[in-house]
Amino acid sequence: MAGFTDLREKLKSMTPHRDKVFEYSNGEKRKYRESDDDESEYEERRDAEARKVKSSIKQASIFTQEECALIEAKIDEVVAKGDKGLYREHTVDRAPLRNKYFFGEGYTYGSQLEKRGPGQERLYSKGEVDEIPDWVHELVIDRLVTHGVIPEGFVNSAVINDYQPGGCIVSHVDPIHIFERPIVSVSFFSDSALCFGCKFQFKPIRVSEPVLYLPVRRGSVTVL
16 A cells, blocks of 8 residues: 555545546536536545444444454464364465455355355355364453443354455445344454445455444454
């Protein structure tokens, strides 16, 4: 991110001009730059959307630096075990700059889908992914229960996303027919951020300005 002091500046620099497209009766299309009034209305809608998104998010710092280090060592063990092929077939999902480890439950998504589109995601059959490791229960889930983040017995699936430098998660909505709400995310290894309301494309990676930029600190819990 050379030349930018933070991700927000980079995202803003990559945001294309906002044009409206008007279609006439003869089918001809013409781009028209938004007026000041249109721009004001657009910003008001984005602000309202950002407030709505932010109102549905809770964050808390629960894990100490020492606890983070212990959990991170356990995650490194998961990665090493995956590299040795010691997990079941659908426990590990590999992608450029990001590996995903499903425990308890796993599901098909993205290019794995027979039919593309929301609602097409499907859980794997029981036994196709490994069970949630004991250390995840003891070091992570039990702490979330103790701090009142989730009720006892709420978690039956734990997913580890292991991002390499330059890796990120693409724009998506966690499938509502698979995930009970809330979605609980715990961050380790480094500070990061979640961006909401982005348009995203690959080759090259381009991201529009987010509706909401949410810092995520190492050891913090984000409840969506």
